[in-house]
Amino acid sequence: MTERAASDAALIERYLGGDVDAFEELMRAHEDRVFAVCLRMLRDREAALDATQETFITVFRKVDRFAGHSAFSTWLYRVAVNTCYDQSRRRSRRQTSPLPEGRDPADHQAVSALEAVELRPDVERALAALPAEFRAAVVLSDLEGLDLQTTAEILGVPIGTVKSRVFRGRRLLAESLGNLAGPRDPHRDEHHA
Numbered sequence: 074m075t076e077r078a079a080s081d082a083a084l085i086e087r088y089l090g091g092d093v094d095a096f097e098e099l100m101r102a103h104e105d106r107v108f109a110v111c112l113r114m115l116r117d118r119e120a121a122l123d124a125t126q127e128t129f130i131t132v133f134r135k136v137d138r139f140a141g142h143s144a145f146s147t148w149l150y151r152v153a154v155n156t157c158y159d160q161s162r163r164r165s166r167r168q169t170s171p172l173p174e175g176r177d178p179a180d181h182q183a184v185s186a187l188e189a190v191e192l193r194p195d196v197e198r199a200l201a202a203l204p205a206e207f208r209a210a211v212v213l214s215d216l217e218g219l220d221l222q223t224t225a226e227i228l229g230v231p232i233g234t235v236k237s238r239v240f241r242g243r244r245l246l247a248e249s250l251g252n253l254a255g256p257r258d259p260h261r262d263e264h265h266a
Contacts, residue, residue: 077102081145085136096136100129103146106217107153113212114157115164116201124160128153143226150219150227154209161205199249207242214239 074082081102087095107128112121131152139148200208206228213224214235221239225232246252 075144077146078144082141085139085145089137096133099145103149104129106146107149110150110153110212110217111157113200113216114154114205114209115160116197117164120160120164124153124156127160128156131156144223147223147226150213151229154213154227157209158205195250196246199246202249203242203245207238207245210235210238211242211246215243 081099084095084099084102088099104125108121108125111124111128112118115121115124128149132149135152139145200211203211209228210224213219213227214221219227221232221235224239225235228235230238
């Protein structure tokens, strides 16, 4: 058990014993990463803030159902992703536009300040165009850096399904961004020679 997992378990135990401050500590320890996942899933700061808040409200009410079969963070991210799915369905009924560029929080896991800059707008648009299940797999594994097993646990699907969704999501992103060359046209090469 990692130090974070042990700390989470102790905080949950304290909270279940009646110490409400323990839940606040637990929330502070995870809120930045939950917000980052929500922001990348929803692409709208206000929606991500709402989803983050809704995630922690759900966890506050249901933490006693956390069985401890996986890390608390895995369960927490599953709640966050499901919350984002729910919000996406609600939002699809009434479209909103995202905030202007440059308003997203920096990625605290980035190695340099340059890497901490938000995703390029074209990458953000391509990511937003992915079907929700592909977007979730790509966000969790590629952008959040979670391993495939953890991603599978969060999404509640087999690891093979995660591999497939990540592969297909990456392929769709590459196609959308023009990074995949289609079949070569030999006649085109002749005209440019």
